[in-house]
Amino acid sequence: MSWQPLLFFRALPPQKQAIAYTLMSIFFFTVMGVFIRKSxxxxxxxxxxFFRNFLACLIIIPVMYSSGLASFKMNRPGLFVWRAVFGSIGMFASFVSITLIPLAQATAISFTAPIFITILAFFLFGEVLKFRRVAAIFIGFIGMLIIVQPNVEVISIGVILAFIGAFFHSINSLIVKQLTAKESVNAIVVWMVIMLVPISIVPAIFVWEWPSALTWLYLSCLAFCGTLGHSFFTRAYSLAEITSLQPFQFIQLPMAAFLAWVIFSELPGYWTWVGGIIIFLSTVYITRREAKIKTSKIVNSELLAPK
Incomplete structure (x- = not known):
């Protein structure tokens, strides 16, 4: 098996390939959420x-090894380590949240990641937060409140963990985009799961019990979906800008809502849809605005360049 682009994608331009990979990653990550809950x-x-990472290694390392040792080469190992650290925190938070709150609600909260990316860009890279960006972030925050509907007494720990997961996944997305500039997609995917195995086995030891045959099946499906989702996600980021792919993420909400309804008899509340749509619109505005600003800068630099 090869991890090069699928044959029927090769004729497509890079942007369309990236969109197709994004949609496939969304599908597999959504199905993965079902198997997280079942397991x-x-x-x-x-x-x-732990088993999500361990079984992913069993799936992916033989496949990558067949492509040659070049698949494992790291040019910036420090960045790989940081990605594993932040990725493990995001994985822990998002996995636990899926077991505590409705799947559609956890999915809707995950749409806040682009908002976190914009805020992080301000603090980490010194990007200017002008009025329109601040307004979009504020509208996204309103969407968060609509989904959460906090009362004065308590906010669900599952909701808090879902936001923490979205925050660390946003950091992870920034790192992945940096890595794709100089690292192979194979290396990015392989080293993530390899590094997560020793990190995740430590807490697992303290609660260890051997899975039943049915649970092994769930775990295997979980690892399979997670591996494919991660691979397609990374491939998409290597082909196109994050800003151009973000609007397609919203398809995950109706997909998650449908699976939760069919499998767990969960019907997302009205406010989950309203808040999810508001967050989605604010993130689309942010990503489109960023793309427009970037294009404008490129055009201006070309105009000012010496002839």
Whole structure:
């Protein structure tokens, strides 16, 4: 099996390939959420996280090894390590949140990642936060409140973890985009799961119990979906800008809502849809605005360049 672009994608331009990979990653990540929930009904979530990474290694390393040792080469190992650290925190938070709150609600909260990316860009890269960006972030924050509907007494720990997961996944997305500039997609995918195995086994040891045959099936499907989702996600980021792909993420909400309804008899509340749409619109505005600003800068630099 080869991890090069699928044959029927090769004739497509890079942007369309990236969109196709994004849609496939969304599908597999959404299905993965179902298997996270099913697996955690039988074993501790810490074990679920470990087996997601361990079984992914069993799936992906033989495949990558067949492509040659060049698949494992790291040009910036420090960045790989940081990605594993932030990725493990994001994985822990998002996995646990899926077991505590409705799947559609967890999915809607995940749409806040682009908002976090914009805020992080301000603090980490010194990007200017002008009025339109601030307004879009504020509108996205309103969407968060609509979904969460906090009362004066308590906010669900599952909701808090979902936001934490979105925050660390936004950091992860920034790192992935940096890595794709100089690293192969194969290396990015392989080293992530390899590094996450020793990180995730430590907490799993303290709650260890051997999975049943049915749970093994769930865990295998979880690892398979996670591996494909991660691979397609990374491939998409290597072909196109994050800003051009973000609007397609919203398809995950109706997909998650449908699966949650069919499998878990969960019907997302009215406010989950309203808040999700508001967050989606604010993130689309942010990503489109960033793309427009970037294009304007490129055009201006070309006009000012010496002839």
């Amino acid at each position: 955690s009904e039988n074993i501790h979530i810490m074990e679920v996280i």
